[in-house]
Amino acid sequence: MSPHATFGSAAVLLATLAGVLGMAPAHAAAAAPLPTVPAQSARAVAPMAFDGVVEAVRQTVVAAQVAGAVVQLDVKVGDRVRAGQLLARIDARAAEQGAVASDAQVAAARASLDLAAQDLARQQQLARQNFISPSALERAEAQFKATQAQVNAQLAQAGAARTQTGWYLVRAPYDGVVSEVPVVLGDMALPGRALVTVYDPAALRIAAAVPQTVAAQLAGQSTAQAPAAGLKAELPGLPAAQQWPAVLRTQWLPTVDPSTHTMTLRADLPAGLPGVAPGQFARLWLPVAAGATPAGTGAPAISVPRQAVVRRAELTALYVLDGQGRPLLRQVRLGRVDGDRVEVLSGLAAGEAVVTDPQAAARASAAPAR
Numbered sequence: 001m002s003p004h005a006t007f008g009s010a011a012v013l014l015a016t017l018a019g020v021l022g023m024a025p026a027h028a029a030a031a032a033p034l035p036t037v038p039a040q041s042a043r044a045v046a047p048m049a050f051d052g053v054v055e056a057v058r059q060t061v062v063a064a065q066v067a068g069a070v071v072q073l074d075v076k077v078g079d080r081v082r083a084g085q086l087l088a089r090i091d092a093r094a095a096e097q098g099a100v101a102s103d104a105q106v107a108a109a110r111a112s113l114d115l116a117a118q119d120l121a122r123q124q125q126l127a128r129q130n131f132i133s134p135s136a137l138e139r140a141e142a143q144f145k146a147t148q149a150q151v152n153a154q155l156a157q158a159g160a161a162r163t164q165t166g167w168y169l170v171r172a173p174y175d176g177v178v179s180e181v182p183v184v185l186g187d188m189a190l191p192g193r194a195l196v197t198v199y200d201p202a203a204l205r206i207a208a209a210v211p212q213t214v215a216a217q218l219a220g221q222s223t224a225q226a227p228a229a230g231l232k233a234e235l236p237g238l239p240a241a242q243q244w245p246a247v248l249r250t251q252w253l254p255t256v257d258p259s260t261h262t263m264t265l266r267a268d269l270p271a272g273l274p275g276v277a278p279g280q281f282a283r284l285w286l287p288v289a290a291g292a293t294p295a296g297t298g299a300p301a302i303s304v305p306r307q308a309v310v311r312r313a314e315l316t317a318l319y320v321l322d323g324q325g326r327p328l329l330r331q332v333r334l335g336r337v338d339g340d341r342v343e344v345l346s347g348l349a350a351g352e353a354v355v356t357d358p359q360a361a362a363r364a365s366a367a368p369a370r
Helices: 001-022 026-031 093-128 132-166 211-218 358-366
Strands: 037-038 047-056 059-063 067-074 086-090 169-171 176-181 192-197 204-211 232-234 250-252 262-268 279-289 301-307 310-312 315-321 327-331 335-336 341-346 353-355
Touching: 037 358, 047 262, 086 192, 086 358, 093 132, 204 211, 204 279, 211 262, 211 279, 262 279, 327 358
Parallel strands: none
Antiparallel strands: 037 353, 047 204, 047 279, 059 192, 067 086, 086 169, 176 192, 204 262, 232 279, 250 262, 301 341, 310 315, 315 327, 315 353, 335 341
16 A cells, blocks of 8 residues: 555544544634524514304204194204294194184174174164164163174284294294204203204304404404405315305404403304304414514514424423524523414524524534634
């Protein structure tokens, strides 16, 4: 082997050992500065998700108005019904018999009225011939009016009886879908007891509870006709092409929940959305101004690139350059993720230099100071 080859192999071996032991030449370290970015405040406006639920704008619990046994059920959960369609029938035999009795009383009262009318006509004829006194004619007229009043009263009672017989037939109030049938055949219906629940699938909305501090920012930016810019609705349970429906109108309820300090935001959805039903999980994404504080501390939100985060077991940290430009591993607490950036809740100040290559920072921090 030539002396030149031996010297070249030794040089390669020394360079390798220097790299392993962290003794790289000074000119190599100077040639590869660590890539850093300054910690910066989060965007002025960022979308924030709030969990909600799909509600029906029109949902009706059809309850019984009278007592009786349920003798007929014509619908089941999931059926589509038309306005006025028969849903259930309550035993109405007693009510029908009462209506028949009222009709008979009306007939009897009308017969008495006919008799009183004929008697009045005769009394009037006799009075014209001066065969009876005026007082006798007045009594005949009073009898006729009293009988006529009785007929009107019997007609009113008969109408009420007929109206009550209609209460034994439970009908749909509008076109909709049956969502609940809490009774079965033979159950006893009582006034106020729910029989069928119907909702209108053409009018749905999302209701979400929003913290009062966030609601104060957005309440003035949206009206019933024009939702706030950037407000989006998400339905995670649907296929990807249907997860982001349009928002037609929004409404803030003018009350605050005293236990959670939240306000309810309602967002109306378009009609005809397939696969959407009341009770379904949903989200409302609202354009929230950052800087008022994610955790209620009053400190402005700070974000860094996600690639700069170091995770080791239970440690979450960032490499930050100190005053001498050396990378130091600092533990931080992270918040929400927004695209390729992540929010830092604590452990970092705005303007500090964060190393975006944690592996290079680890090698640089492991090298002995020269």
